[in-house]
Amino acid sequence: MSGGAPSAGRVRRLAETDRAALVFGFDGAAYSGLDGDTVLTAVLAALPDLRAAEFGPERRAGFCLMGACQDCWLWQEDGPRLRACSTPLRAGMRLRSSPPDDWPGTLP
């Protein structure tokens, strides 16, 4: 596992830590989350934020966590964009904070 030491993450795990580890990728580095994490939880357990804001200099890390604000969209190396707060983490996901080079691509 490379990248963020646990202390670099934004979220603090308070309970339910006895779960299987799942390895995933984010912006090319490998991280480990837990089975049952949302993508948002897993990324923010390793890092302080999710992505850059499109309309300002700041970073973004989600806002409402109930699918209403659309602040937490992340990209994948392949596959559709996803809402990090409502997408369960799967082993082997390859996530990105910005669009892949071939975006928008073609319809399936």
Added chain:
Amino acid sequence: MTRILVVGAGPAGIRATETLVAGGLCPTVVDEGSRAGGQIYRRPPEGFTRPPGTLYGSEAGKARRLHDVFDGFVRDREIEYHPECSVLGLHDGVAQVLGPTGVISLRYDRLIIATGATDRLAPVPGWQMAGVYSLGATQIALKAQGVALGRRMVLAGSGPLLTLVAAQLIDAGAEVAAVLDTAPWRAQVRGGARMALARPLFTLRGLRMRARLGRLYKAGVTLVSIEGEGTGPQAINWRDARGRVQRTACDTVALGWHLRAETALADLAGASFEWSDTWAQWLPETDEAGRAADGLYLAGDGISLLGADGAEISGRLAACACLADLEYQIDMGAYARDLRGARRLRGFAKGVADAFPWPADMIRALPDAAILCRCEGVTAGELRATLPLSGPEANRAKSLSRVGMGRCQGRYCQLAGAEVMAAATGVRAAQMGRLRVQPPARPVPLAAFATRSDSPD
């Protein structure tokens, strides 16, 4: 067979579903969650082990009963259930629904909408930073994931949720640096008396919880700014009730001023709206059972912010209205009891609204540089600058300033935007008009339509 479509599987949607099943119907239920319960009784994923008492406190029994009722219907195939599905649009008796396999069309004869509420947000300078969350978000993170969204958190805003979330986070071991309530004591005493009159035990429980916060809790606060850099907040600046400037170091701020009814689908389905002075927001018009238009019934916090117990009641009432309109027999005794229960809770809710008011003055005084639209970084000053062209009308101001046009579709900026415009033009926020809702109610990738079948199910 007549198809009743229920949107939302929180307390209102679950009780509506139960009433319809008891009446002999097989409703279709569409819900965004992967497991029923809504936000207030949200469940962690399968395999998590904290018991309901830890997750829901004094409300654990209610949560468990609701989950059990709904899980039983799914298991026994008494309903058609679409979890992880969002309704995008409603037109001519067909719902466009985005789910894991793409967009599907569901035909319906009658519609019960129970889409609940979100936090009601007011901007605070700096709130666009990573690490500023809605109050509800911190509760969801704790309940559904067992995490705190930061290492040193300040909770700010007003409403029953402020005290509840603070107590829950502290109990779970999170570090809460301050709980900043913008409601002054005199409002809390006045509204609290009304709350206590309608629901003495419930109110007492809230007061006990508040007492446990001790010196962390401050009333009558004005929020000045959230200060920080690239990695997020470093402190929040605020003025205490006596006007003295204070600074509390933190890495996370959660904001919320009670609730905002989620009404996008009710609007698309044809409900009409009126401004509520009590709640400082637009709410759909219904009769006392939740009828909003022909074949359209509304329930839960999406019509009136009565909370979880009120949602259970209004879910049953909406389903009874639907059954009665279809000329099914309903239990008139239970119906009358629910009407009485709803009236009592409306008295309580009025007390909550008085005790924890919308911070209109704070919003009206936002500096020009403060970000108002969090989605697209539009400032209060930019909105004010459009007013000579747009006049005091919400939709024109939205077109020109883009406040309300970002990806949250105005959910978190409309009310504050109306307040800023009202202050600048000297009219009441209610007179700014209501933002028209446009489908899709959720963002949807174009590719999701590629899998769509032409004829509705």
